[in-house]
Amino acid sequence: MALAGTEAWIFDLDNTLYPAHLSLWQQIDARIKAYVARLLKVTEEEAFTVQKDYYRRYGTSLRGLMIEHGMSPDDFLSYVHDIDHSPLQANPALGAAIAALPGRKFVFTSGTHSHVAAVTRRLGIENHFDGVFDIVDAGLLPKPHQETYEKFLADHGVDPSGAAMFEDLARNLEAPHRLGMKTVLVVPERTREVFREDWEFEGRDDDHVDFVTDDLTGFLVALRP
Missing domain, CATH: 1.10.150.450 (DNA polymerase; domain 1)
Structure with missing residues (x-):
C-alpha cells in the first residue's frame, strides 16, 4: 500500500474533492x-x-x-462564498473510498466552514470527516504558510509522520512535505480547460510531491489492502 501507516487523511476542498471543470x-x-x-x-x-x-x-x-x-x-x-453549488452531484464512489480509509479524515481549506458544508453535502460526503480547518481557524493566514499547517496539526492532534495531504496546487504541498507528511497532488483531467494561471501548474515534478493523480477516487480505492 503506497500510504501504509497513514492515520490522518487531509483533503483540500476546492478543485480537489471535486474537479475544476465544474466551475x-x-x-x-x-x-x-x-x-x-x-x-x-x-x-x-x-x-x-x-x-x-x-x-x-x-x-x-x-x-x-x-x-x-x-x-x-x-x-x-x-x-x-455565496455561490451556486448545484453543479455538484453526489459522488457515492468517492464517499465510499473516503469512508474506507483507516484513521481520521479532515478538510483543510482556505474557504469557510459554510462553504465546506455546502460542498460536502452536495457530494454526499459530509458524514465522512472528523474535522474541518478553515481560513478562520487558520487565523486568516492561508496556505502555503507553514505556520498554518502547524496550527492545523496542533489543533487536531495530528502527527505529521502519519499524515497524508491531498491538494490541487503543488506549492501548497511544500510545507506539508517539510513537516513530514506524505503529499498527493490531485490534477483531474480537463483541468487545463478552465482558466488557471501557469504558476498554478508549477512544481508537480518537484521532490515535495510524492504522488500525482488525475483520479482522486481511483487513487483512494487503489490504497485498499
Missing part, C-alpha cells in the same frame, strides 16, 4: 473580482490584476486586501 471556483473567483472592484473603486479589469497579484504573493486575495488595505474579512468571506 465552482470560477464563481468564487468572479465574486472576488467584483468585490475588489467595489472596494478599491476600480474597473473589473484592474481589480482582476490586483486580485491575482495578491493571490500569488499572499496565498489568498483576502490576505492581500487585509495587508495592503486594512480590510475586515467577514463581509468578504460571506460575499465571495
Whole structure:
C-alpha cells in the first residue's frame, strides 16, 4: 500500500474533492473580482490584476486586501462564498473510498466552514470527516504558510509522520512535505480547460510531491489492502 501507516487523511476542498471543470471556483473567483472592484473603486479589469497579484504573493486575495488595505474579512468571506453549488452531484464512489480509509479524515481549506458544508453535502460526503480547518481557524493566514499547517496539526492532534495531504496546487504541498507528511497532488483531467494561471501548474515534478493523480477516487480505492 503506497500510504501504509497513514492515520490522518487531509483533503483540500476546492478543485480537489471535486474537479475544476465544474466551475465552482470560477464563481468564487468572479465574486472576488467584483468585490475588489467595489472596494478599491476600480474597473473589473484592474481589480482582476490586483486580485491575482495578491493571490500569488499572499496565498489568498483576502490576505492581500487585509495587508495592503486594512480590510475586515467577514463581509468578504460571506460575499465571495455565496455561490451556486448545484453543479455538484453526489459522488457515492468517492464517499465510499473516503469512508474506507483507516484513521481520521479532515478538510483543510482556505474557504469557510459554510462553504465546506455546502460542498460536502452536495457530494454526499459530509458524514465522512472528523474535522474541518478553515481560513478562520487558520487565523486568516492561508496556505502555503507553514505556520498554518502547524496550527492545523496542533489543533487536531495530528502527527505529521502519519499524515497524508491531498491538494490541487503543488506549492501548497511544500510545507506539508517539510513537516513530514506524505503529499498527493490531485490534477483531474480537463483541468487545463478552465482558466488557471501557469504558476498554478508549477512544481508537480518537484521532490515535495510524492504522488500525482488525475483520479482522486481511483487513487483512494487503489490504497485498499
